[in-house]
Amino acid sequence: QVQLVESGGGSVQAGGSLRLSCAASERTFRTYTMDMGWFRQAPGKERDLVAAIRWSDGRTTYADSVKGRFTISRDNAKNTMYLQMNSLKPEDTAVYYCGARPASVYALTDDRGYAYWGQGTQVTVSS
Numbered sequence: 371q372v373q374l375v376e377s378g379g380g381s382v383q384a385g386g387s388l389r390l391s392c393a394a395s396e397r398t399f400r401t402y403t404m405d406m407g408w409f410r411q412a413p414g415k416e417r418d419l420v421a422a423i424r425w426s427d428g429r430t431t432y433a434d435s436v437k438g439r440f441t442i443s444r445d446n447a448k449n450t451m452y453l454q455m456n457s458l459k460p461e462d463t464a465v466y467y468c469g470a471r472p473a474s475v476y477a478l479t480d481d482r483g484y485a486y487w488g489q490g491t492q493v494t495v496s497s
Contacts, residue, residue: 372486374468379491386495387456392468392488394449405473407484408442408453410464410493417467419481421453424473431478436462458495465490 378390390408407422421432421442430442441454451468469484476483 372470374470374486374488376466376468376488376491379466379493381494381496382458384459384495384497386458387454388458388493389455390453390466390468390491390493392451392453394470403473404470405476405478406444406451406468406470407481408451409467409469409481409484410462411467411490412464415464420466422478422481423451424478426473429478455493458493460495460497462493463495464493466493467491 373395375393375395376390378388380388382388404425405422406425408420409417410420411417419433420436421430421440423430423442423444425444432440439455439457443452455462467490468488470486471483
């Protein structure tokens with residue numbers, strides 16, 4: 371079974387930076403066939419796609435609210451995905467989740483089909 375383990379959340383002041391990591395723990399996790407994405411959920415709101423990456427070719431997509439501030443990347447050797455978050459704003463405060471899905475079914479910008487989830491990590495940005 372695929373397991374995703376997140377790390378890197380925390381508290382930061384507005385304008386600061388954080389980097390989130392999501393490691394796939396199963397050796398046979400065929401990441402080259404997967405999309406992986408970062409989602410976030412603020413209190414009382416739905417879980418929204420923040421950024422996604424297609425593992426096979428590195429294509430990426432971002433929500434408009436984070437373009438130019440967040441960068442998604444991957445490390446093939448470590449089966450790990452990252453989210454570098456710069457110029458953080460209070461409205462970025464949320465629980466951040468990483469997710470994974472088979473890459474062949476949906477367009478990268480589509481937020482459906484994610485079958486595997488991390489445990490979530492809290493990001494708090496104070497003004």
